[in-house]
Amino acid sequence: AQSVTQLDSQVPVFEEAPVELRCNYSSSVSVYLFWYVQYPNQGLQLLLKYLSGSTLVESINGFEAEFNKSQTSFHLRKPSVHISDTAEYFCAVTEPYNNNDMRFGAGTRLTVKP
């Protein structure tokens, strides 16, 4: 079965600095990959996803992630973070023909400091 590893449990950064949240996956077949964001006291919201095609995917609020098959990674990046980006970020993986079985990483808490 597929699995996800998020290498950093906490990432503190200063406002306007770049950030990278790391995600590696394990699967014996092709995958769909997702990043979700969870703000305090809220449910999870989809940030971006990779299904196929271009390996670089972007969100509307400036985040991007790149699917790297050889390194089995899907790292999330933002060139300049804001205070409002402070949240928990979860990487998730499913398999195209079994996308009801979604596996989540342990989460990375991004804290943006002024």
Next chain:
Amino acid sequence: SAVISQKPSRDICQRGTSLTIQCQVDSQVTMMFWYRQQPGQSLTLIATANQGSEATYESGFVIDKFPISRPNLTFSTLTVSNMSPEDSSIYLCSVVNPGGGEAFFGQGTRLTVV
């Protein structure tokens, strides 16, 4: 996308009692999913609920403790029975977009057992 309404949003319950969480989706879906998110942890799938059949539980979760109903294609309930402080968690319901692969989540129910 799907809009999911979950209630209650939070509750404080006495040990030994039960709480039923409701989840309403704005469209018909085949499967609904219930997750638990313990404090500071990632999401763990409790069970998958299909309309018209018994829910399928993941390892470590049993029907007597977490009975689930799925009376129609837009609604499901999860009951947390005979609660103990260890059941204090956020409980989330979810549906999957079969075409796009992503999951949509309710805002969660924050349960505290005292």
